[in-house]
Amino acid sequence: MKNMKLRLLPLQTFNGPTNMALDEIIMDKVCEGSCLPTLRIYKWFPACVSIGYFQGLKQEINEEGCGKNGVDMVRRQTGGGAVFHDAELTYSLIVPEEYFSKDIKKSYEEICMYIVNALKRLGVKAKFSPINDILINNQKVSGNAQTRKKGILLQHGTILSKVDVEKMFSLLNVGKEKISDKLVASVKKAVTSLEQHGVLEKDFYDAFLEEFKEDYEFVEDTYSQEEIDAATKLGKEKYGHMHWIGMR
Amino acid sequence: MLVTKKIPGGKLIQIDFKVAYGAIQKIAITGDFFLHPEEVLDEIEKTLIGRQIENVADTIDYVLKKNDASFIGVSSQDIQELLDEEHEA
Numbered sequence: 001m002k003n004m005k006l007r008l009l010p011l012q013t014f015n016g017p018t019n020m021a022l023d024e025i026i027m028d029k030v031c032e033g034s035c036l037p038t039l040r041i042y043k044w045f046p047a048c049v050s051i052g053y054f055q056g057l058k059q060e061i062n063e064e065g066c067g068k069n070g071v072d073m074v075r076r077q078t079g080g081g082a083v084f085h086d087a088e089l090t091y092s093l094i095v096p097e098e099y100f101s102k103d104i105k106k107s108y109e110e111i112c113m114y115i116v117n118a119l120k121r122l123g124v125k126a127k128f129s130p131i132n133d134i135l136i137n138n139q140k141v142s143g144n145a146q147t148r149k150k151g152i153l154l155q156h157g158t159i160l161s162k163v164d165v166e167k168m169f170s171l172l173n174v175g176k177e178k179i180s181d182k183l184v185a186s187v188k189k190a191v192t193s194l195e196q197h198g199v200l201e202k203d204f205y206d207a208f209l210e211e212f213k214e215d216y217e218f219v220e221d222t223y224s225q226e227e228i229d230a231a232t233k234l235g236k237e238k239y240g241h242m243h244w245i246g247m248r
Numbered sequence: 249m250l251v252t253k254k255i256p257g258g259k260l261i262q263i264d265f266k267v268a269y270g271a272i273q274k275i276a277i278t279g280d281f282f283l284h285p286e287e288v289l290d291e292i293e294k295t296l297i298g299r300q301i302e303n304v305a306d307t308i309d310y311v312l313k314k315n316d317a318s319f320i321g322v323s324s325q326d327i328q329e330l331l332d333e334e335h336e337a
Binding site for chain 2: 052053054055056059077078079080081082104105130131132145146147148149248
């Protein structure tokens with residue numbers, strides 16, 4: 001895939017529902033050929049908890065805790081687990097399916113290697129941990145999730161910049177089954193962040209883009225007003241709406 | 249009845265179900281697994297209603313095949329085993 005063109009939407013901050021809606025809108029555009037395959041990098045404000053497409057709202061989210069802390073809630077279009085989006089970088093890669101392996105598990109690894117290799121550039125030894133995680137010293141620094149619709153692959157994922165475990169677990173209902181399986185002595189030892197390894201978010205961002213430049217030619221772009229307007233509307237009506245968030 | 253299991257090497261699955269005379273009366277499957285395409289879970293749940301509990305895996309496989317769908321992090325057999333364990337318990 002050397003030198004394929006990739007639309008780059010550099011770091012920008014949106015609220016949770018708009019972020020998830022932008023992914024859907026850009027997937028549609030890539031599908032109909034009205035924009036290039038796209039890499040977007042973004043943050044979330046206000047902070048937001050996202051749950052996977054198949055998760056039960058009540059099982060996963062402490063709704064009262066979110067309300068008290070002014071934290072948004074969204075349900076993603078992708079499976080996977082609940083995530084507290086606060087001090088982190090998030091990416092979405094939206095490309096035709098054939099850019100990566102047809103085997104979904106294999107394609108997770110192929111895409112996650114951009115993160116692993118970016119960390120390597122910065123002197124941090126990380127490894128891909130199937131199905132969809134990246135670990136540093138057996139602690140999770142990145143979670144990723146993928147969907148494929150109409151021939152288009154969307155993989156989005158987070159890289160934790162800083163971690164406030166107390167706050168994270170006041171917003172999420174973390175099941176004891178999951179923790180014990182990962183052989184983690186305590187919840188606090190299950191996750192790590194760039195900060196804990198002396199990596200600045202800005203440096204990771206640059207290294208991540210450098211990794212993509214090995215394979216793609218970036219066409220730097222900005223969100224069109226039409227995209228922002230459509231995503232704001234779709235975010236309100238779908239991703240941030242209780243009909244959707246509470247569907248399971 | 250709500251049952252939960254973290255599949256070794258896979259994902260967490262929770263099943264809220266009710267059985268009467270050996271047949272599924274209600275079932276809701278949640279968790280942090282993946283299923284492609286995602287919408288097929290609704291069809292799986294609907295199709296399972298009225299089926300005998302021992303036929304759950306076969307029924308799920310039928311719906312998956314019909315939709316060219318696949319689970320990641322959980323399998324139809326995992327779901328069958330979880331229901332069997334709890335139902336017999």
